[in-house]
Amino acid sequence: MQMSGMGIGAMMLPSVPVIGNPVSAEHLLESWMDAADKKKLTEIALNAARSKGATYTDVRIGRYLQQYLFTREKQVQNIVNAESYGIGIRVIANGTWGFSATSDVTADGIAKCAATAVAIAKANSKFQKEPVVLAEQKGVGDKVWKTPIVKNAFEIPVREKIDLLMNVNNKALEGGASFVTSNLFFVNEQKYFASSDGSFIDQDVHRIWPTFTVTVTDKAAGKFKTRDAISSPMGMGYEYLDGIASEKIAGPNGLVGYRNSYDMVEDAVTAARQAKEKITAKTVQAGKYDLVLDPNHLGLTIHESVGHPTELDRVLGYEANYAGTSFATLDKWQSKNFAYGSKLVNIVADKTQPHTLGAVGYDDEGVPCKEWDIIKDGILVNYQAIRDQVKIIGEKESHGCCYADNWNSVQFQRMPNISLKPGAEKRSVMDMIKGVEKGIYIIGRGSYSIDQQRYNFQFGGQVFYEIKNGELTGMLDDVAYQSNTQEFWNSCVQLCDKDDYRTFGSFFDGKGQPGQVSAVSHGSSTTRFNGVNVINTGRRI
Amino acid sequence: MAILSKEEAKKIIDKVLALSTADEISVGLSGDRSGNIRYARNSVSTSGETTDLSLSVTSVFGKKSGTATINEFDDASLEKTVRRAEEIAKLAPDNPEYMPMLGPQQFLETKSFAESTAAINPDFRAQAAFNSIDPCIKKNLTAAGFLQDSAGFSAMGNNKGLFGYNRATSVDFSITVRTADGTGSGYVARDYNDASKLDTKSATEVAMQKALASVNTKALEPGKYTVILEPTAGVDLLQNMMRSMDARNADEGRSFLGKKGGGTRLGEKLFDERVTIYSDPMNLEIPGSPFSGDGRPQEKVTWIEKGVVKNMYYSRFWAQKQGVKATPPPSGFIFEGGNESLADLIKGTEKGILVTRFWYIRAVDPQTLLYTGLTRDGTFYIENGQIKYPVKNFRFNESPVIMLNNVEAIGKPVRASGNLIPPLKIRDFTFTSLSDAV
Numbered sequence: 001m002q003m004s005g006m007g008i009g010a011m012m013l014p015s016v017p018v019i020g021n022p023v024s025a026e027h028l029l030e031s032w033m034d035a036a037d038k039k040k041l042t043e044i045a046l047n048a049a050r051s052k053g054a055t056y057t058d059v060r061i062g063r064y065l066q067q068y069l070f071t072r073e074k075q076v077q078n079i080v081n082a083e084s085y086g087i088g089i090r091v092i093a094n095g096t097w098g099f100s101a102t103s104d105v106t107a108d109g110i111a112k113c114a115a116t117a118v119a120i121a122k123a124n125s126k127f128q129k130e131p132v133v134l135a136e137q138k139g140v141g142d143k144v145w146k147t148p149i150v151k152n153a154f155e156i157p158v159r160e161k162i163d164l165l166m167n168v169n170n171k172a173l174e175g176g177a178s179f180v181t182s183n184l185f186f187v188n189e190q191k192y193f194a195s196s197d198g199s200f201i202d203q204d205v206h207r208i209w210p211t212f213t214v215t216v217t218d219k220a221a222g223k224f225k226t227r228d229a230i231s232s233p234m235g236m237g238y239e240y241l242d243g244i245a246s247e248k249i250a251g252p253n254g255l256v257g258y259r260n261s262y263d264m265v266e267d268a269v270t271a272a273r274q275a276k277e278k279i280t281a282k283t284v285q286a287g288k289y290d291l292v293l294d295p296n297h298l299g300l301t302i303h304e305s306v307g308h309p310t311e312l313d314r315v316l317g318y319e320a321n322y323a324g325t326s327f328a329t330l331d332k333w334q335s336k337n338f339a340y341g342s343k344l345v346n347i348v349a350d351k352t353q354p355h356t357l358g359a360v361g362y363d364d365e366g367v368p369c370k371e372w373d374i375i376k377d378g379i380l381v382n383y384q385a386i387r388d389q390v391k392i393i394g395e396k397e398s399h400g401c402c403y404a405d406n407w408n409s410v411q412f413q414r415m416p417n418i419s420l421k422p423g424a425e426k427r428s429v430m431d432m433i434k435g436v437e438k439g440i441y442i443i444g445r446g447s448y449s450i451d452q453q454r455y456n457f458q459f460g461g462q463v464f465y466e467i468k469n470g471e472l473t474g475m476l477d478d479v480a481y482q483s484n485t486q487e488f489w490n491s492c493v494q495l496c497d498k499d500d501y502r503t504f505g506s507f508f509d510g511k512g513q514p515g516q517v518s519a520v521s522h523g524s525s526t527t528r529f530n531g532v533n534v535i536n537t538g539r540r541i
Numbered sequence: 542m543a544i545l546s547k548e549e550a551k552k553i554i555d556k557v558l559a560l561s562t563a564d565e566i567s568v569g570l571s572g573d574r575s576g577n578i579r580y581a582r583n584s585v586s587t588s589g590e591t592t593d594l595s596l597s598v599t600s601v602f603g604k605k606s607g608t609a610t611i612n613e614f615d616d617a618s619l620e621k622t623v624r625r626a627e628e629i630a631k632l633a634p635d636n637p638e639y640m641p642m643l644g645p646q647q648f649l650e651t652k653s654f655a656e657s658t659a660a661i662n663p664d665f666r667a668q669a670a671f672n673s674i675d676p677c678i679k680k681n682l683t684a685a686g687f688l689q690d691s692a693g694f695s696a697m698g699n700n701k702g703l704f705g706y707n708r709a710t711s712v713d714f715s716i717t718v719r720t721a722d723g724t725g726s727g728y729v730a731r732d733y734n735d736a737s738k739l740d741t742k743s744a745t746e747v748a749m750q751k752a753l754a755s756v757n758t759k760a761l762e763p764g765k766y767t768v769i770l771e772p773t774a775g776v777d778l779l780q781n782m783m784r785s786m787d788a789r790n791a792d793e794g795r796s797f798l799g800k801k802g803g804g805t806r807l808g809e810k811l812f813d814e815r816v817t818i819y820s821d822p823m824n825l826e827i828p829g830s831p832f833s834g835d836g837r838p839q840e841k842v843t844w845i846e847k848g849v850v851k852n853m854y855y856s857r858f859w860a861q862k863q864g865v866k867a868t869p870p871p872s873g874f875i876f877e878g879g880n881e882s883l884a885d886l887i888k889g890t891e892k893g894i895l896v897t898r899f900w901y902i903r904a905v906d907p908q909t910l911l912y913t914g915l916t917r918d919g920t921f922y923i924e925n926g927q928i929k930y931p932v933k934n935f936r937f938n939e940s941p942v943i944m945l946n947n948v949e950a951i952g953k954p955v956r957a958s959g960n961l962i963p964p965l966k967i968r969d970f971t972f973t974s975l976s977d978a979v
């Protein structure tokens with residue numbers, strides 16, 4: 001599920017999750033404890049938990065930094081610099097999980113916190129039907145992993161960031177925008193993991209998301225249209241904003257796709273032009289169309305219709321009261337012939353792909369990260385599972401996709417990067433469009449909704465172009481497509497090749513009660529789906 | 542102790558205000574104790590409790606403001622926080638829309654705190670979960686539920702003489718019951734300020750009935766149907782609409798309240814004349830905070846009266862620019878209704894569909910407030926005043942504005958997600974496709 005509030009809410013100050021206390025920008029660069037001191041503190045927790053009766057313990061000391069900038073038109077609305085630090089202790093006692101967290105990172109505070117975690121485990125064990133069994137994970141000893149960034153976004157002066165956003169806003173306004181909001185989001189997770197298995201892992205994780213919304217109003221007609229940025233959140237530093245030419249992918253009609261480098265100003269100019277064009281765009285005639293989906297759009301469809309349904313905790317019913325369960329049940333996987341999609345559909349899970357939001361060295365259970373198949377040649381072959389689940393699918397090793405969004409949140413199974421492999425045959429977007437008789441080319445993330453078992457979905461987009469007899473003939477409006485996950489993926493008939501491959505990202509993916517966010521990427525190349533049901537969303541009030 | 546008394550809070554705030562060297566300073570002080578228990582597959586999966594007490598200082602020089610927060614309360618820490626807020630403010634860019642802080646205000650005394658909720662402990666939560674899980678196990682059903690409780694206070698003060706203090710409690714419970722084979726599912730949600738009103742067993746029994754009654758669904762063709770929306774179903778769409786009543790967006794021509802040719806639809810009849818929606822922090826069913834986040838007093842406001850748009854909400858900046866009263870957005874709203882129960886509405890329906898709840902509601906078009914989403918956890922066909930059989934879930938594409946022009950009947954309001962919402966009978970509600978989801 002995606003956190004709401006960024007789409008329509010982009011008109012106002014977006015309601016985004018901020019975790020932590022306000023601090024100065026300079027404070028974000030101050031160094032914290034060194035790894036040796038963190039190790040000593042985690043050992044206090046490991047010993048305290050063991051002495052209270054824990055049979056397994058993991059400890060996460062975390063410092064979570066955020067810098068968010070919000071602007072509209074000519075002014076800065078808000079700058080958030082936030083820091084949150086503390087320790088989270090998870091134990092197994094009496095075969096049951098217990099968790100406790102504290103910001104009191106002293107020997108005494110940690111010992112008390114460990115005792116509370118064990119006490120909670122013991123209290124809850126009264127209701128436990130079967131004991132927790134963890135897949136074996138050998139201790140990895142002392143390890144270090146860092147996101148391979150070139151420019152630390154937190155070291156870039158705030159002034160420079162504001163200048164960039166003001167330039168973006170000015171260019172959009174010059175281009176005919178009536179209103180524009182622009183934002184920069186930077187996250188740095190400094191987290192130290194230790195477990196009673198003998199792992200001591202120090203990780204420094206960076207993420208970035210530049211975005212904007214351009215609005216054009218036509219007061220005489222009483223109409224307004226918006227166009228959001230087609231950037232992607234990335235597991236990168238400030239270098240993502242360099243707008244390197246070699247990372248641009250030229251598309252039809254002068255459209256540009258951005259790979260691992262984003263030109264925010266250029267996109268704002270395009271956005272203003274497209275938002276104006278949307279005001280007078282032809283309303284779509286409902287019916288069946290062949291869809292050509294840009295990676296910056298398809299990523300969200302992958303996220304909702306493949307990412308979430310293949311989370312094993314959902315399949316088993318642990319999310320039944322909130323996000324729901326899944327149609328991708330164990331019997332379908334066991335049959336080894338459940339055709340999730342056409343033979344062209346190969347979906348991989350990973351937490352290793354460079355520049356992605358999911359990339360880390362080890363997950364929040366200390367498991368080394370890897371890549372594995374979810375759908376192979378159209379067949380459902382695996383799920384996303386963590387240490388206390390993999391036995392259910394007959395595996396001995398966790399997939400390494402456990403995550404907690406803060407030191408005070410308990411880690412649980414979260415989506416790794418889930419990506420569609422590009423086609424093997426050489427094919428550009430123009431090649432693909434040439435072969436389409438009646439279709440729609442869709443770019444960007446729009447409205448999205450899917451049922452609680454992930455069968456029926458409806459997606460919109462940012463811009464829609466009509467395709468007639470192999471050519472783009474103009475912009476369409478009021479477009480949304482509705483389909484069923486299995487039908488949709490089985491209608492996949494063509495993929496562009498690796499030269500068109502890009503990642504889409506979700507910066508605030510929500511799951512769990514109490515809710516936690518996580519960030520995840522979805523790679524794909526432009527892909528064609530035949531005969532998809534398109535509805536007209538235009539209404540009069 | 543996370544819940545300070547009014548006197549204790551004022552003492553700390555006054556101490557912090559005295560440390561200021563800025564043009565303006567405001568201090569927020571809040572604390573709470575919150576806990577939760579989550580269960581699935583008839584077993585507790587997670588549970589925890591946290592306490593927090595934190596102080597937030599906003600310092601202002603001219604039109605530059607900075608905020609710093611701390612959760613330590615010794616004199617040195619307080620001083621450090623004030624200095625840090627001042628440093629951040631000095632480095633901040635000018636905010637051209639900055640509004641000077643408010644002076645003393647009169648706040649209502651709302652009844653938002655209940656001792657019963659403040660007294661919740663881990664045993665209470667475990668028992669509440671047991672009372673919900675146990676009946677499900679006995680009927681071979683599967684329970685997944687979540688209970689979250691909170692008791693806290695918030696206080697604010699500034700160097701212009703404003704001071705406000707309020708205590709509040711809340712308890713939220715939701716339960717999904719599924720049949721063992723996964724072909725039936727039922728849901729109930731309850732929320733209160735006063736935990737003594739919460740009975741997880743009886744709430745679970747309703748969800749159990751819905752789960753058992755929703756197996757063996759029939760598929761109806763998508764299209765326009767008369768629907769009865771239970772309060773849990775109606776609340777999200779209505780809340781989304783009420784949250785879109787920001788005056789600035791309407792004035793700027795990017796809201797459903799914007800008008801062709803410019804201007805807003807304030808004063809226009811936009812809905813059925815039976816539609817009246819207001820907010821009132823003194824309402825005993827949904828007692829609210831006496832003040833908004835920026836210190837404006839909350840009071841009774843009528844937003845929609847007999848179908849006419851009567852008020853929109855304003856930021857202080859925009860209200861000053863437009864020369865109108867700066868009415869803040871409310872925390873919850875009250876949809877006026879009649880005396881008919883949900884059962885009465887069903888009885889009076891010749892043909893229709895009963896909707897327990899909607900799921901994954903997302904905006905499709907902000908211009909028309911068109912939303913999409915799906916029915917979930919109990920959707921039934923009604924014929925001649927009786928529930929006939931369960932039906933497969935639908936996807937809808939509908940606008941609450943259109944919906945509130947197609948009103949057939951309005952029942953007696955009940956609390957849902959902090960609002961008072963009646964069951965609503967609506968004609969021509971648009972279902973656009975079927976879902977196989979249970």
